[in-house]
Amino acid sequence: MTAIQKSKPANRPPRPRVLATYSIKGGVGKTATAVNLAYLAAAQQGARVLLWDLDPQAASTFYFRIKPKLKGGVRKLIAGGSKLRSRIRGTDYEGLDLLPADFSYRHFDLDLDDLGKPHKRLRKLIASLADDYDYILFDCAPSISIVSESVFRVVDTLIVPVIPTPLSVRTLKQLRRHLNKNGLSVPVLPFYCMVDRRKSLHRELLSQRSQADLEMLETVVPYSTWVERMGLERAPLAEFAHRTSAALAYRELWWEIWDRLQKS
Amino acid sequence: MQIYTLPAPNLDPLQEALGERYRFETGANTLERATLLDTFDGRLRSAALELRHSAQELQLLPGRDSAVAPRSAPCAQPPEFAEDLPVGPLRDLVEPLIEIRRLLPVITWQREVTSLRVLDRRRKTVVRGELARAQFGGHTSTYLEIRPVRGYDRALARVREALASLEASEAETTEGEALARATGHLWSYDNKLRLTLHPEMRADLAMRLIHLRLLDIAEANIPGLRRALDVEFLHDFRVALRKSRSGLSQVRRVFPEPAVQHFKEELRTLFRRTGRQRDLDVFLLSMPDYRGALPPEAARDLDPLQSYLERQQAAETKDLDRLFRSQRTRHTLTSWRDYLESEIPTRSLPTAAQRPIHEVARQSIHRIWNRVLRDGGRIGETTEDAAVHAVRVQIKKLRYLFEFFRSILPAEAKTAIRETKRLQENLGRFADYSVQQQQIRSLASDLASGDWSNAKTLLAMGQLLPQLEAGQQYERQRFHQTFGRFSSAANQKLMKGLLA
Ligand SMILES: Nc1ncnc2c1ncn2[C@@H]1O[C@H](COP(=O)(O)OP(=O)(O)O)[C@@H](O)[C@H]1O
Ligand SMILES: [Mg+2]
Numbered sequence: 001m002t003a004i005q006k007s008k009p010a011n012r013p014p015r016p017r018v019l020a021t022y023s024i025k026g027g028v029g030k031t032a033t034a035v036n037l038a039y040l041a042a043a044q045q046g047a048r049v050l051l052w053d054l055d056p057q058a059a060s061t062f063y064f065r066i067k068p069k070l071k072g073g074v075r076k077l078i079a080g081g082s083k084l085r086s087r088i089r090g091t092d093y094e095g096l097d098l099l100p101a102d103f104s105y106r107h108f109d110l111d112l113d114d115l116g117k118p119h120k121r122l123r124k125l126i127a128s129l130a131d132d133y134d135y136i137l138f139d140c141a142p143s144i145s146i147v148s149e150s151v152f153r154v155v156d157t158l159i160v161p162v163i164p165t166p167l168s169v170r171t172l173k174q175l176r177r178h179l180n181k182n183g184l185s186v187p188v189l190p191f192y193c194m195v196d197r198r199k200s201l202h203r204e205l206l207s208q209r210s211q212a213d214l215e216m217l218e219t220v221v222p223y224s225t226w227v228e229r230m231g232l233e234r235a236p237l238a239e240f241a242h243r244t245s246a247a248l249a250y251r252e253l254w255w256e257i258w259d260r261l262q263k264s
Numbered sequence: 265m266q267i268y269t270l271p272a273p274n275l276d277p278l279q280e281a282l283g284e285r286y287r288f289e290t291g292a293n294t295l296e297r298a299t300l301l302d303t304f305d306g307r308l309r310s311a312a313l314e315l316r317h318s319a320q321e322l323q324l325l326p327g328r329d330s331a332v333a334p335r336s337a338p339c340a341q342p343p344e345f346a347e348d349l350p351v352g353p354l355r356d357l358v359e360p361l362i363e364i365r366r367l368l369p370v371i372t373w374q375r376e377v378t379s380l381r382v383l384d385r386r387r388k389t390v391v392r393g394e395l396a397r398a399q400f401g402g403h404t405s406t407y408l409e410i411r412p413v414r415g416y417d418r419a420l421a422r423v424r425e426a427l428a429s430l431e432a433s434e435a436e437t438t439e440g441e442a443l444a445r446a447t448g449h450l451w452s453y454d455n456k457l458r459l460t461l462h463p464e465m466r467a468d469l470a471m472r473l474i475h476l477r478l479l480d481i482a483e484a485n486i487p488g489l490r491r492a493l494d495v496e497f498l499h500d501f502r503v504a505l506r507k508s509r510s511g512l513s514q515v516r517r518v519f520p521e522p523a524v525q526h527f528k529e530e531l532r533t534l535f536r537r538t539g540r541q542r543d544l545d546v547f548l549l550s551m552p553d554y555r556g557a558l559p560p561e562a563a564r565d566l567d568p569l570q571s572y573l574e575r576q577q578a579a580e581t582k583d584l585d586r587l588f589r590s591q592r593t594r595h596t597l598t599s600w601r602d603y604l605e606s607e608i609p610t611r612s613l614p615t616a617a618q619r620p621i622h623e624v625a626r627q628s629i630h631r632i633w634n635r636v637l638r639d640g641g642r643i644g645e646t647t648e649d650a651a652v653h654a655v656r657v658q659i660k661k662l663r664y665l666f667e668f669f670r671s672i673l674p675a676e677a678k679t680a681i682r683e684t685k686r687l688q689e690n691l692g693r694f695a696d697y698s699v700q701q702q703q704i705r706s707l708a709s710d711l712a713s714g715d716w717s718n719a720k721t722l723l724a725m726g727q728l729l730p731q732l733e734a735g736q737q738y739e740r741q742r743f744h745q746t747f748g749r750f751s752s753a754a755n756q757k758l759m760k761g762l763l764a
Contacts, residue, residue, distance in 0.1 A: 046335030090389075092388070
């Protein structure tokens with residue numbers, strides 16, 4: 001018989017929580033999602049957030065008006081932990097910082113491989129930021145590579161945008177199979193995005209979603225020209241279009257993901 | 265984050281001093297009412313943090329010596345308890361500090377706010393800030409808050425340089441605290457004694473000081489406990505009372521015997537009359553643990569018990585308010601204070617009254633120390649629980665004496681105090697488990713005789729008993745170990761040296 005234990009007040013969750021937006025496909029909304037979720041985590045909860053741009057195209061970096069420039073390239077960054085902090089740039093928003101990407105990330109795979117123990121290296125870098133951030137969010141480049149393999153091993157959760165088309169759904173299944181096959185137990189949180197309810201295909205796939213064992217999140221992010229405008233405004237949705245359905249959907253998405261994080 | 269005070273809310277010189285490279289942009293000008301929140305014992309201020317609610321937002325701001333980054337989150341109402349705080353990192357930081365205490369408004373003041381940012385040539389924000397004209401109680405100040413943006417140190421340095429030309433000075437504290445301080449609204453409650461005695465001081469004088477400090481602590485809690493703001497008010501009140509009772513009986517022949525008897529009885533009555541409320545508080549605080557110890561369905565069966573207790577608690581709060589409004593209670597407290605503040609008689613003094621306090625302290629500690637050693641040593645596997653309880657009471661008295669006389673004991677006393685604390689905590693848990701079992705039994709019969717419950721509730725309560733009993737037995741087993749450390753040869757030798 002065990003004794004009744006006095007509950008400790010507010011056990012602090014492990015920090016930082018590490019997330020990634022990921023998909024094997026490009027152009028599905030990974031970056032749009034990363035930018036908005038990172039912003040919301042900081043704005044809605046007063047969290048300290050680091051958005052880590054892993055894509056040589058540096059789209060996240062662009063959205064925050066930060067120069068896509070990493071002194072010494074990404075190789076230098078991962079070779080010696082002390083460089084990391086000095087490469088981080090604050091965004092225009094309270095609590096949200098960014099680790100910019102530049103073109104050197106196109107060799108990130110090779111760099112990681114050369115230096116050895118890729119995911120351990122990445123984990124060490126994350127640990128060195130534990131005092132600074134509550135969340136670290138990777139914005140991944142599409143493809144399966146040494147980079148994404150390392151990301152799979154260090155994150156608490158993968159956030160996967162899925163456009164409701166048979167092809168996208170197929171890549172989600174592929175991703176799950178791949179993770180399974182390689183013994184990676186990272187939880188996958190997929191959600192539908194760029195949903196256009198005028199399209200019968202979208203409607204059809206969405207209505208099937210309960211039967212299919214895709215385990216999609218509840219939140220659906222609609223297709224919205226406001227999201228496209230983010231590139232012009234160079235700001236997260238909530239900063240210039242916070243009442244739009246897309247902005248509201250991202251907010252719901254953040255809370256739904258946060259809920260899942262609490263349970264994991 | 266850095267806060268500067270400015271002589272005037274004029275930023276033109278700053279704009280000028282920044283020069284070509286950076287552009288200065290001010291946002292909208294808004295008026296807001298801000299409220300500074302803290303617990304009665306100022307836990308956030310002690311942690312160098314300011315919790316501020318304004319315009320549907322909650323901000324946690326670091327003081328000058330705090331390493332915490334500022335955080336803000338949407339929050340419609342000023343939060344009262346930890347559970348009202350917005351979920352996430354802000355709550356994770358604040359909750360362990362305030363625990364079960366209520367957040368009270370320290371001051372509410374007017375702010376005229378202009379947000380500002382410094383932009384570089386690419387229109388990237390490189391420094392953020394806020395200019396505020398704050399007004400409270402006839403006091404007006406202008407504050408400039410500067411928030412660095414990571415990785416733009418050069419811009420920050422330029423802004424700092426420019427600030428020098430504004431005759432800006434870095435503020436000692438956060439805005440709310442500065443205003444509250446300037447207008448005399450800052451609380452200074454502390455439930456620790458923190459008294460520095462002179463070892464050669466007359467014993468009766470020293471004890472008067474101690475009792476007065478305890479009385480101050482007790483009285484400071486009365487407004488809060490009458491309104492049941494949170495359960496710590498009553499708890500601190502009762503602990504202060506108990507310490508005084510203990511002082512009256514353990515530090516002997518300092519005050520005339522009739523006075524000692526009289527006030528001991530008075531304080532005891534007041535202590536007893538607040539006991540039922542404290543029991544209810546403790547029980548309700550334990551409810552989440554009880555629920556956690558049961559399977560989910562059984563946990564829900566405790567709901568009627570919870571409502572029953574809450575009803576009782578509400579009634580008890582009213583009684584308590586009445587108790588503190590009564591002539592009798594007021595008389596108890598004022599006559600005790602009058603006694604402690606009265607002139608010290610010069611004749612027919614008790615034998616220890618004029619002896620130096622360090623001697624009297626040593627003697628008192630020695631006596632109770634020996635008693636704990638003797639009675640604790642007699643406890644074996646088969647000794648009745650009552651004997652263990654008796655040792656617990658002695659230990660508590662010993663701890664109070666250590667607290668009273670901390671300032672006149674040598675530094676080496678620390679180890680002995682620590683072992684005493686360990687032992688007291690062990691026995692405290694032992695007693696809690698035992699009290700909780702009694703409470704559950706008596707509540708079960710209360711419930712069964714009313715129309716409050718059903719069989720399920722009683723069964724769920726019954727399921728708790730063996731678990732509490734197991735907890736009590738565990739603590740009892742541990743007693744042998746903690747007592748072993750307490751009575752170790754090294755500790756005894758140390759105490760002998762201290763008390764010689
Ligand atoms: N919900 C949406 N509605 C409309 N356009 C979107 C939406 N999400 C993303 N986009 C647009 O689709 C394009 C690809 O999105 P992006 O987030 O860059 O994808 P990825 O990072 O997966 O390559 C961008 O032009 C973006 O503006
Ligand atoms: Mg992208």
